[in-house]
Amino acid sequence: MAKKVGMEVSVAIGEAVKLANADVVAAYPITPQTHIVEHLASLVADGELDAAYIPVESEHSAMSACLGSAAVGARTFTATAGQGLELMHEVLYVAASMRLPLVMTVANRALSSPLSVWGDHSDAMAVRDTGWIQLFTENGQEVVDNVFCAFRIAEDQKVLLPVMVHLDGFHLSHVIEPIVFPEQSEVDKFLPPNHYPLVLHPDKPVTMGDFAPPIIYSEAKWAQEVNLRASKEVILQTWQDFGKAFGRYYSPVESYHTEDAKVLLLTMGSFSETAMTVIDKLRGEGREVGLVRLRLWRPFPFNEIRQAVKNAETLVVVDRALSFGGPGGPVCSEVKSALYGEAKKPKVVSFVAGLGGRDITPAGFEEIINKGIEISQKGSDNEFEIFGVRE
Amino acid sequence: MTKPEGELTWKDLEIGAIVTEPGSAAQYKTGDWRSQRPTYDFAKCIKCALCQIFCPEGCIHQNADEYFEADLFYCKGCGICAKECLTKVITMVEEEE
Structure with a gap:
């Protein structure tokens, strides 16, 4: 037992x-x-x-x-x-x-x-x-x-x-x-x-x-x-x-309420659990949002990522690391690579957040999702944004 | 090794490119690093073995006449033997000569 x-x-x-x-x-x-x-x-x-x-x-x-x-x-x-x-x-x-x-x-x-x-x-x-x-x-x-x-x-x-x-x-x-x-x-x-x-x-x-x-x-x-x-x-x-x-199953990419979701959030690590509670809340408000959680980082699950996000219009990727002078978030960079050759793909918005132990609260994830939708609709001059950084 | 290195494909390698044959480094031809090779005037040789002692490659052995001579399969042409030889038996010459 x-x-x-x-x-x-x-x-x-x-x-x-x-x-x-x-x-x-x-x-x-x-x-x-x-x-x-x-x-x-x-x-x-x-x-x-x-x-x-x-x-x-x-x-x-x-x-x-x-x-x-x-x-x-x-x-x-x-x-x-x-x-x-x-x-x-x-x-x-x-x-x-x-x-x-x-x-x-x-x-x-x-x-x-x-x-x-x-x-x-x-x-x-x-x-x-x-x-x-x-x-x-x-x-x-x-x-x-x-x-x-x-x-x-x-x-x-x-x-x-x-x-x-x-x-x-x-x-x-x-x-x-x-x-x-x-x-x-x-x-x-x-x-x-x-x-x-x-x-x-x-x-x-x-x-x-x-x-x-x-x-x-x-x-x-x-x-x-x-x-x-x-x-x-x-x-x-x-x-x-x-x-x-x-009785506990794992897979390289795990989807949470992604069915019919127009907007997807993608996270990796323990902050995914906070993100899930936010998805629950937004779903309760009738919004078509879902969460994709990346579990296998290497070897990178290219096909699973493509399958998980293909029907979304907007994909908001949250990284907890910065690639200095590069494409912003390393996870987002990999996701973009996976989608580059696809005919049908979501608009990808990159956020870097939670650096050096800073929390991303449920309200923070909600703001990231809303801001991501806004950027994907209007466009942005930035390759990525550090969420919550004081200007 | 079953095949020469240049014919081995990635599938022929052991896991992690582990070498399972002891002493296989002897097959590695360091002689092709050489730009100069030693030449000998054995008439001056006193068979003192100083060249053999100084050779960093350990490739100098006595030939059939008991004169000391480098094995060109391994000799990298460093010239230390020529520098150390007391009776100036050894002269380094360019490989193309």
């Missing part, structure tokens, strides 16, 4: 990693992720989780230790946030390029400077192209569920890639939520043991991350790209199997 408990989401992640029976945790504490690895350190120290906990001197070392651990076939977990994710940056590429399955939760945090420990998606967007599978979550239950799914996806023989599970720093990491935990036997059934096919072992030596001259580098990169794209099939199957086993 599954148990429902009230628990801080960070602590719940630690419990999920314990249920997933991780062999190695190598991590460095950083706000707002600290409670995750703090709880895991306690579980290991108290003998509740039979794992090696490697306290390292930096996030660069944390990810490097994870490479070694995954390379010998150990089930490997780490967590970080913001500046910590950036310090890992070069090693993130190595993990994905060497096809090492490991799981990392990222409590998304704004980047310095000015220094901010509060949440937005700047850190996630800066590691967009590292080759990791990246999932976004909206509440504590989704994070816990997707920790199990992430291990299964990462370790699938057809995938063998690292997976990042993003959760909004503070807005999600530090709240206490009701969470249903599966029984150990149910997790064991859903998540088979990890069998990395080419482990580092003296009996059968291999060289990982070797140097590749120009004659072979392109082939190595194309193999990686083909593999990351193909991972989507396994991601879909894993979510399907998870749904069958536990």
Whole structure:
């Protein structure tokens, strides 16, 4: 019987990693992720989780230790946030390029400077192209569920890639939520043991991350790209199997009251839950609005996005990160790319909001929707707007 | 390696381009980096092995007559052997000569 408990989401992640029976945790504490690895350190120290906990001197070392651990076939977990994710940056590429399955939760945090420990998606967007599978979550239950799914996806023989599970720093990491935990036997059934096919072992030596001259580098990169794209099939199957086993279904793009909606709002992460209450309110007032929530960030679900928004007249995209000197919001930029070749497509309006932990209230989302409709009808000189910025 | 590197397609690579054959770096021809190659006047050679000790590539071995000579498959043409040789046996010449 599954148990429902009230628990801080960070602590719940630690419990999920314990249920997933991780062999190695190598991590460095950083706000707002600290409670995750703090709880895991306690579980290991108290003998509740039979794992090696490697306290390292930096996030660069944390990810490097994870490479070694995954390379010998150990089930490997780490967590970080913001500046910590950036310090890992070069090693993130190595993990994905060497096809090492490991799981990392990222409590998304704004980047310095000015220094901010509060949440937005700047850190996630800066590691967009590292080759990791990246999932976004909206509440504590989704994070816990997707920790199990992430291990299964990462370790699938057809995938063998690292997976990042993003959760909004503070807005999600530090709240206490009701969470249903599966029984150990149910997790064991859903998540088979990890069998990395080419482990580092003296009996059968291999060289990982070797140097590749120009004659072979392109082939190595194309193999990686083909593999990351193909991972989507396994991601879909894993979510399907998870749904069958536990009754909670996930998909790359999730629609909320999009049927017959002329105006769609598109969000990613925990703010989607606030947006849903606003859609409920506006629907109650008879307005034809809906919400599209993006869950799978990499590999990007181009077709699912096209299907989800094709019948709308206006699509208002809310990003929680800025691409300096670029097209405004990174999510909006991707959505526009997906729609560029389509004959029938909505007018796309880009907002950047919720930077550095600033809330977007229900009234704020309502204003964003109304302003988006106005811009799509009248046009605007701006590629995008930062919502709520004081002029 | 089953095929030469230049014929491998992306499908031929192991996951993560992992190399499963130990010592395969020996197949890597560093000799084609070379712009100069060593030439020898073995009449002056005293077989002291100083060139072999200094060679950063470790590619200098004794030939059938026990004179020290670079393996041009690996020799990058750095000229350190020519600089260090006490009896001026070695002269570096441009590759096109």
